[in-house]
Amino acid sequence: MIPAPCDLGNSTESLKNSIINHVRFTLGAYVESASQNDWWVATCLAIRDRVMDHATKSRTIHRQSGVRRVHYLSLEYLMGRLLENNLRNSGLYDVTKQALSEMGKDLDELLESEPDMGLGNGGLGRLAACFMDSLSTVNLPAIGYGIHYEFGLFRQEFINGRQVEHPDAWMRDGSPWKIARPSYRQSIQLYGRVVQKFDDYGRPHYEWVETKQLLGLPWDIPIVGYDSHTVNVLRLWQAQADEDFNFQVFNEGSYVEALRDKAIAETVSKVLYPNDSTENGKELRLVQQYFFVACSLADIVRRFKVGYTLPWSEFPSKAAIQLNDTHPAVAIPELMRILVDLEGLEWEEAWDICQKTFSYTNHTLLPEALEMWSVSLFERVLPRHLQIIYEINQRFLEQDVEGKWPGDNEKKRSLSLIEERGGRYVRMANLSVLGSHATNGVAALHTRLLCERLFADFYALYPDRFLNLTNGITFRRWLDVCNPELSALITEAIGKDWKKDAALLRNLDPYADDPAFRARYAQIKRGHKAKLAEVIQAECGVTVSPDALFDVQIKRLHEYKRQHLNLLNIVTMYREILDNPDADFHPRVFIFGAKAAPGYFLAKNIIHAINAVAAKVNNDPRVGDKLKVVFLPNYRVSLAEKIIPAADLSEQISTAGKEASGTGNMKLALNGSLTIGTLDGANVEIEEEVGSENIFIFGLTVEEVTALKAKGYNPWDYYWANKKLRDTIDWISSDYFTGNAEEFLPLRRSLLDHGDPYLCLADYQPYVDAQAKVDAAYKDKDHWMKMAILNTARVGKFSSDRTILEYAEKVWHLPQVVVND
Numbered sequence: 017m018i019p020a021p022c023d024l025g026n027s028t029e030s031l032k033n034s035i036i037n038h039v040r041f042t043l044g045a046y047v048e049s050a051s052q053n054d055w056w057v058a059t060c061l062a063i064r065d066r067v068m069d070h071a072t073k074s075r076t077i078h079r080q081s082g083v084r085r086v087h088y089l090s091l092e093y094l095m096g097r098l099l100e101n102n103l104r105n106s107g108l109y110d111v112t113k114q115a116l117s118e119m120g121k122d123l124d125e126l127l128e129s130e131p132d133m134g135l136g137n138g139g140l141g142r143l144a145a146c147f148m149d150s151l152s153t154v155n156l157p158a159i160g161y162g163i164h165y166e167f168g169l170f171r172q173e174f175i176n177g178r179q180v181e182h183p184d185a186w187m188r189d190g191s192p193w194k195i196a197r198p199s200y201r202q203s204i205q206l207y208g209r210v211v212q213k214f215d216d217y218g219r220p221h222y223e224w225v226e227t228k229q230l231l232g233l234p235w236d237i238p239i240v241g242y243d244s245h246t247v248n249v250l251r252l253w254q255a256q257a258d259e260d261f262n263f264q265v266f267n268e269g270s271y272v273e274a275l276r277d278k279a280i281a282e283t284v285s286k287v288l289y290p291n292d293s294t295e296n297g298k299e300l301r302l303v304q305q306y307f308f309v310a311c312s313l314a315d316i317v318r319r320f321k322v323g324y325t326l327p328w329s330e331f332p333s334k335a336a337i338q339l340n341d342t343h344p345a346v347a348i349p350e351l352m353r354i355l356v357d358l359e360g361l362e363w364e365e366a367w368d369i370c371q372k373t374f375s376y377t378n379h380t381l382l383p384e385a386l387e388m389w390s391v392s393l394f395e396r397v398l399p400r401h402l403q404i405i406y407e408i409n410q411r412f413l414e415q416d417v418e419g420k421w422p423g424d425n426e427k428k429r430s431l432s433l434i435e436e437r438g439g440r441y442v443r444m445a446n447l448s449v450l451g452s453h454a455t456n457g458v459a460a461l462h463t464r465l466l467c468e469r470l471f472a473d474f475y476a477l478y479p480d481r482f483l484n485l486t487n488g489i490t491f492r493r494w495l496d497v498c499n500p501e502l503s504a505l506i507t508e509a510i511g512k513d514w515k516k517d518a519a520l521l522r523n524l525d526p527y528a529d530d531p532a533f534r535a536r537y538a539q540i541k542r543g544h545k546a547k548l549a550e551v552i553q554a555e556c557g558v559t560v561s562p563d564a565l566f567d568v569q570i571k572r573l574h575e576y577k578r579q580h581l582n583l584l585n586i587v588t589m590y591r592e593i594l595d596n597p598d599a600d601f602h603p604r605v606f607i608f609g610a611k612a613a614p615g616y617f618l619a620k621n622i623i624h625a626i627n628a629v630a631a632k633v634n635n636d637p638r639v640g641d642k643l644k645v646v647f648l649p650n651y652r653v654s655l656a657e658k659i660i661p662a663a664d665l666s667e668q669i670s671t672a673g674k675e676a677s678g679t680g681n682m683k684l685a686l687n688g689s690l691t692i693g694t695l696d697g698a699n700v701e702i703e704e705e706v707g708s709e710n711i712f713i714f715g716l717t718v719e720e721v722t723a724l725k726a727k728g729y730n731p732w733d734y735y736w737a738n739k740k741l742r743d744t745i746d747w748i749s750s751d752y753f754t755g756n757a758e759e760f761l762p763l764r765r766s767l768l769d770h771g772d773p774y775l776c777l778a779d780y781q782p783y784v785d786a787q788a789k790v791d792a793a794y795k796d797k798d799h800w801m802k803m804a805i806l807n808t809a810r811v812g813k814f815s816s817d818r819t820i821l822e823y824a825e826k827v828w829h830l831p832q833v834v835v836n837d
């Protein structure tokens with residue numbers, strides 16, 4: 017007889033028992049001599065035990081109620097650490113801390129020992145992670161699909177100021193959150209060729225034959241929402257070899273492909289590609305994309321067939337599929353292949369199902385980040401999919417485009433799924449718009465630019481398909497977990513409901529005028545600055561004062577994000593301090609965190625330049641405490657959680673029109689850091705929310721950038737017209753900083769000879785002026801705190817719960833399904 021399931025209980029005693037049992041029975045260790053890692057694993061497992069029932073229950077309720085589910089397809093999930101988030105969200109934080117402490121263990125130390133799950137590059141990957149948290153919190157039936165990378169984003173080290181990459185073996189010591197699901201393993205095909213066959217009525221159909229097989233093993237990670245019993249899962253596919261697999265086909269060189277023959281099939285899920293802006297068209301990347309898409313779709317179709325006996329026309333009423341950028345866009349021809357080739361549907365019906373099922377989020381306007389696969393590569397890896405894409409394209413051009421613009425070949429060229437100039441390429445962005453019922457940008461400005469520029473012709477053809485869904489962040493991780501002191505202060509003032517309804521943060525507004533509240537808010541900020549100062553000391557060997565202004569730029573290293581504009585201002589300040597030692601200038605610490613794509617030469621040169629300037633400034637006795645520059649190595653989610661609560665100033669200084677949204681801007685503002693920024697991405701909406709008196713906006717607008725470029729932008733004009741700028745650039749490219757005047761020539765050349773593509777020189781003086789305003793404002797600490805509090809109070813809009821509920825309402829048409837205890 018099977019006994020009734022027993023409740024594990026959430027008392028201190030029951031947690032102690034669970035943890036000890038895991039130490040003994042799961043890990044086979046003595047409690048007396050268990051390692052730190054053993055305790056961490058045992059604690060994770062004790063918590064996992066308590067959430068798994070809810071995961072099973074959520075799945076059962078979602079299946080039984082037959083509701084539509086959303087399937088989030090993303091090549092990246094930048095989850096960070098899981099234990100603390102799961103403890104806070106499940107309400108088990110205090111009791112676990114108590115249980116461990118009664119056993120002589122410090123929870124904080126255990127939390128610190130958890131490696132980050134860094135399966136993403138930056139914004140897009142972290143957004144997917146925030147969305148997973150919100151989906152569970154607001155009770156939406158959802159599954160995240162991705163790749164179980166053995167190595168996440170590389171670990172960064174600086175050697176002589178230069179970036180060096182190391183593999184990130186995030187699960188070397190085990191990963192207690194993931195559970196293998198071998199019974200849901202999938203087998204997928206690649207390569208081979210297509211044969212046309214005819215049925216008894218002479219109708220043609222296509223078979224994909226002589227293919228290579230690859231197996232996908234799913235790993236599930238439970239996603240615990242805040243104060244909700246919905247536990248959705250993140251399902252990550254690991255590639256495994258099938259006997260038939262031909263090793264020959266993946267034999268290209270370079271960074272990712274450098275792994276050897278023996279386990280070539282497994283290399284498909286070995287490592288995350290570390291580029292987030294330059295598409296390099298590598299075969300292995302296409303194979304990764306198709307591998308995880310094919311496994312995920314097979315899984316979705318399996319669930320549809322098992323759960324229901326419905327006609328295919330009902331598929332979209334059960335499954336919504338969200339494409340996180342174009343990276344999983346091959347899902348569109350894959351679903352067509354399933355429906356037409358395997359299930360025998362007519363083309364029109366299959367296409368209708370596809371469009372109703374898919375929706376697509378665009379995350380970038382940068383032309384070099386738009387995915388295009390060479391037709392010859394695509395044909396070799398996915399021959400049937402290429403045929404399907406051709407068919408989609410032909411019907412589209414002949415019907416929709418010809419219908420709207422008869423005889424207009426220019427329109428056909430611009431809208432075609434195939435780029436014909438300079439070689440033939442499949443345009444994944446066009447495919448994504450065409451194969452979906454909704455395309456969204458991630459901030460109001462970005463969406464406007466999508467409609468006006470990148471997708472102007474598509475927008476003219478299908479205006480109703482485009483919408484804006486401004487990004488958000490989960491306030492649990494980015495306030496409750498990373499800044500529990502501020503979270504508690506807010507809760508004390510306005511109650512705890514803000515954690516589920518971020519709009520309630522507005523109730524904090526009046527507290528900005530309360531001197532006692534301001535003092536406590538300031539004290540919390542200072543506490544975080546003191547802690548960050550310790551991290552800086554340990555990581556960089558630099559002593560910084562928590563009384564200085566902490567000026568933070570943390571994000572991927574990219575020219576468009578303009579870390580080098582920040583550097584120009586720093587060097588200008590450095591000169592000014594030397595020229596004018598008695599000037600009344602508030603001490604400042606410039607803090608950077610950024611990884612550069614390993615092949616992005618100029619980005620690496622900028623990192624080196626910042627480190628070289630830092631080394632000089634920090635050791636110059638004439639400067640003393642007035643100016644410090646630190647570049648914290650290996651920027652990642654867990655480091656962001658330490659920097660963000662300690663920041664006074666948030667650098668959001670991209671060239672207008674280049675940053676789709678930004679989400680670091682939201683995290684920093686929420687934690688009471690004032691923004692110095694351009695009118696780009698979500699900065700525009702942040703200004704609307706916090707008020708222009710509580711933010712430092714400077715620089716060219718999108719329209720001004722366009723006009724300046726149209727007129728003919730020449731950085732030398734700015735160089736010759738501004739002595740300070742000239743001195744700054746010349747100083748950086750002298751031998752002063754490294755002893756070698758050639759060292760930063762690439763940076764100098766990009767700013768001058770190569771035309772300064774991101775207009776640093778044009779925005780230099782406005783930026784320096786805005787920084788002077790920051791300096792003046794910071795001198796009135798009390799008023800600064802008022803502005804900081806108003807930032808916290810007014811950024812409720814940027815909760816990812818709001819974003820997700822908008823997706824659910826406007827794109828997915830999903831019901832909220834409450835899972836009871």
Ligand code: 26Y
Pocket residue numbers: 137138139140141143291292293294295296379380385386387458487675676677678679697
């Ligand atoms: C194709 C390949 C090279 C590629 C890989 C990763 C291209 C792009 C990416 C990642 C893009 C990304 O992270 N975009 C960011 O998305 C955030 C979430 O929407 C935005 O806030 C941010 O502005 C945008 O740069």
